[in-house]
Amino acid sequence: MQLAATWVMGTTPPASSRDAVQADERDALSSLVARVRDGDTAAFERLYRVTRDDVYAVLFKLLGPSPDLDDVFQEAWIQLLSAIRRFREESRFSTFAWRVCANVALKHLRTRRRRPEDLVAELPEPAAPGGTPHDSAQAKEAQALVHAALELLSPKKRVVFVYAELMEMRLDEIAEAVDAPLNTVRSRLLNARAEFPQALAEVQRLHRSRRPVHGAP
């Protein structure tokens, strides 16, 4: 069976076909996972190729454009390979993979809390407003600002917020992915939703203060 490249949340299929697609993907992934547990290297390679981009995207959303992202990505796969023996298919493989990603990302995030001034200093130079040639630069800048704002959330709130808002996961899925009670997840999300706009505004204010004034020498 041909697995969809976005096998979980990357692009959400229409609601009518989503369940069917997910069921098919789940069966195919289950088969691959079972073979990996039996030591099938080819099955792992197939599993890796199919899910690599999604795992990378999740880690990118969780950690931002970090120079350590490749290392974290490899660490996530090492952890995933170790933990796959314990995966009993009681949940979807995607949830299992997000759980591993959350653990690895949390471990990484805890070691690199930074101040907003430092974060802004690392951002690219502010792009001049308007104009098509600058569109990609502006998008990149906006993306960097969002990640800088995410960096100001606590690691646990950040993971929940990213899973809820950027990956559109349901609360129960997030609770399973982060191994926390549902109400804890709800509480973290509530706080993160309150904090994120403020953090974003703060980062944008600091960033604007660095914007070069036109006509200045």
Place this chain on the structure above:
Amino acid sequence: MAPHESERIWDLARGRLAGAGAETVRAHVAACPECAEAFAAAQSAVEAMRDLAPPPRAPNEWKAVDDAVLQHARARLEAGPLQRLGERLSDLFTPRWTIAAAVAAAVLVGLVLWRPEPPAPRMTPSPSVALRPPPNVPLAPDAPESAQGDSVAHAGPEDAQGDALAHAGPEDARVAQVIAAVHASSDADDSLSQGARVQTHKNGEAVLRLPEGSAVDLRADSSATLAALSPQEIRLQVDRGELVVAATHRDARTFEVVAGDATVRVVGTRFAVSRTLNGAIVRVTEGKVRVTAHVEETFVSGGEELTVTPTTTRKRTLGEDIQRSLAPVIAKLEGIIQPMPKVPDAPDAPAPRTEIGSKPSQSTSAQAQARAAPDAGTIAGTSLPSATSSNDSATAEKATAHPGSDADEWALPPLGTTADAGTRNAPTTANPTTRDAGQPWINGAVDNMKKWLAVDWNAPFPPVGMTMVEYRVRQMEHLADAGRCKPVLKRADAWVAEFVTKAATPPDPELHRTVELTRARCLEKLGRVDEAKKVRARWP
């Protein structure tokens, strides 16, 4: 702003709401300035997060990462069984689990070795310890008095410093028998008959068996007077310190303990009486006593204590720590008390011979020895030779005090034996399952182990052999039994909710039923009868 408002506002900002739901939220936002502000913030955040996909990577950028991951995977998956086992073990012994296992092992060792009641010096085996086994020697009723075991341990001139007393004479129906005494003395010359006064030093202790079979333990730094001592009437007066009593049940006997203004009357019970500076404290661990103080009577039941002061009496629940501290003493006494086969009807009747002075059957003698010898023998950490129960010992008329290694201390050998250290240290044949009264720290360790093995309902993890799901159900039952109903209702909700939202499989029907019935029970206790009925209707 309420949490549900925030959720709705974010749903609206993300475009997840449509139709009437969206209109309702919009109307609410329009009317609520705070919500409008939150909505604007959410909209800007959503707008900023619109495209956060990682930048595309060229295949050559992936190559190094792919190679590293796949190479690791191949090495791992193609590893031999031994390597796999090693990897699994290394997985198992992650730093987190290693630390957890080390902590658990340390706690376990601590629990086993922790001594809630460290052995007091009075119980330390030493040459100063005086032992007196219960006289299991069968004596002929008509035997000459000299052959009736008129075995008296003489403290002699050193009586003031004498550490041990042992008495069993022809009038043994009216004397107390010293089962064991350490650093104890009596102002009576040779026997603990009526009127005798027993004192223990700061690190001393005296265990006595009374003529009617009850046993008492005079604790350290205590003093008591045997005011009345007969099978029909026992009256002990606590002058100082504490006396622990394990009284046998006797209908035709009065048993009183007097301490200051308080007079404690018992039938058959276990209790302790402490003489305080201005009154007394009566602590009952089992049965019931009647305390007379200030011309009024108060019943004190097991698990209660009564404090008597010169003007008042105050009853309260006996603390667990006190119960724990009394338990080993009571257990020791219970191994000593002896039921009396017959009690004379009239005080003037000839004193019947008890086991102490009479000639019991061999089986009785053997039972008495089996019961008493280990206790008496191990109280001071030494053992009694089996010869103490043999008929040969009947010829032992007098036990002689033998000086110990210390000039101030001396020890008595068991009846019928010489004071030989080797024989004193001969191993007992005590039942290994019996508690070792002479080694309270061992008993403490055993108690600790039992407590450890018992389910700790406050622990965050289940006991061995119980799943977490089941443990949480049992915790709820336990809380409901204890009357803590509000936490039960919360836990029941959480337990069910977790299965609805998290678990891939439904809960075990029996466990679910137990949870619901426990919930119903608690609802009834809280007076929410209608809700309880509904629950019971769903779970008949």
